[in-house]
Amino acid sequence: GAVVSQHPSRVICKSGTSVKIECRSLDFQATTMFWYRQFPKQSLMLMATSNEGSKATYEQGVEKDKFLINHASLTLSTLTVTSAHPEDSSFYICSARESGVYQYFGPGTRLLVL
Amino acid sequence: GNSVTQMEGPVTLSEEAFLTINCTYTATGYPSLFWYVQYPGEGLQLLLKATKADDKGSNKGFEATYRKETTSFHLEKGSVQVSDSAVYFCALTLTGTASKLTFGTGTRLQVTL
Numbered sequence: 238g239a240v241v242s243q244h245p246s247r248v249i250c251k252s253g254t255s256v257k258i259e260c261r262s263l264d265f266q267a268t269t270m271f272w273y274r275q276f277p278k279q280s281l282m283l284m285a286t287s288n289e290g291s292k293a294t295y296e297q298g299v300e301k302d303k304f305l306i307n308h309a310s311l312t313l314s315t316l317t318v319t320s321a322h323p324e325d326s327s328f329y330i331c332s333a334r335e336s337g338v339y340q341y342f343g344p345g346t347r348l349l350v351l
Numbered sequence: 352g353n354s355v356t357q358m359e360g361p362v363t364l365s366e367e368a369f370l371t372i373n374c375t376y377t378a379t380g381y382p383s384l385f386w387y388v389q390y391p392g393e394g395l396q397l398l399l400k401a402t403k404a405d406d407k408g409s410n411k412g413f414e415a416t417y418r419k420e421t422t423s424f425h426l427e428k429g430s431v432q433v434s435d436s437a438v439y440f441c442a443l444t445l446t447g448t449a450s451k452l453t454f455g456t457g458t459r460l461q462v463t464l
Binding site: 241243271278279280281283286330332339340341342343344345347 | 387392393394395396397400440451452454455456457459
């Protein structure tokens with residue numbers, strides 16, 4: 238089946254630093270990737286949709302300068318949390334879609350900003 | 352707009368009990384419906400899906416039937432196991448929305464011996 242990986246799985250950083258999270262589709266080409274944020278015991282909130290080679294589309298209320306998304310190839314998208322602050326601590330999950338409607342999810346990255 | 356409503360949890364059951372997690376939806380078109388499962392500390396895994404009315408999705412003993420008349424997609428399993436303990440999310444997507452998923456709030460299932 239389709240496999241999506243994320244790296245790192247867990248990261249702790251100091252306030253003010255930037256953190257990059259990678260999302261890779263391992264056995265298929267992802268024309269579209271999605272980035273979600275999940276707060277404890279809550280549902281997933283879609284942050285942005287990215288298509289390979291074009292700029293990401295951000296959901297309302299998501300700061301595009303804060304959460305930089307790059308979908309450089311059909312198998313890789315990155316999310317960079319710039320100048321991270323404690324309120325950015327969360328579980329970040331990516332998903333990838335090859336075609337059709339099905340999304341395959343990565344295992345998530347837990348970010349803790351001190 | 353589109354929305355998904357799930358029953359509030361947590362749901363606590365004994366092993367081998369029957370499980371039902373209710374899910375209803377509102378959508379402006381004809382959605383595809385999904386159940387995702389999230390085990391502790393992990394991302395989401397697709398559990399089952401249905402793309403049109405009266406379709407039944409099934410996987411690992413779980414079933415859900417797409418009921419257009421009641422706008423529902425309830426998840427059922429005849430005999431739960433401790434290993435089924437997880438959070439279950441109902442979700443929908445509409446054709447032409449770039450496959451954006453709308454999730455319910457999730458229902459935590461705890462199965463005890």
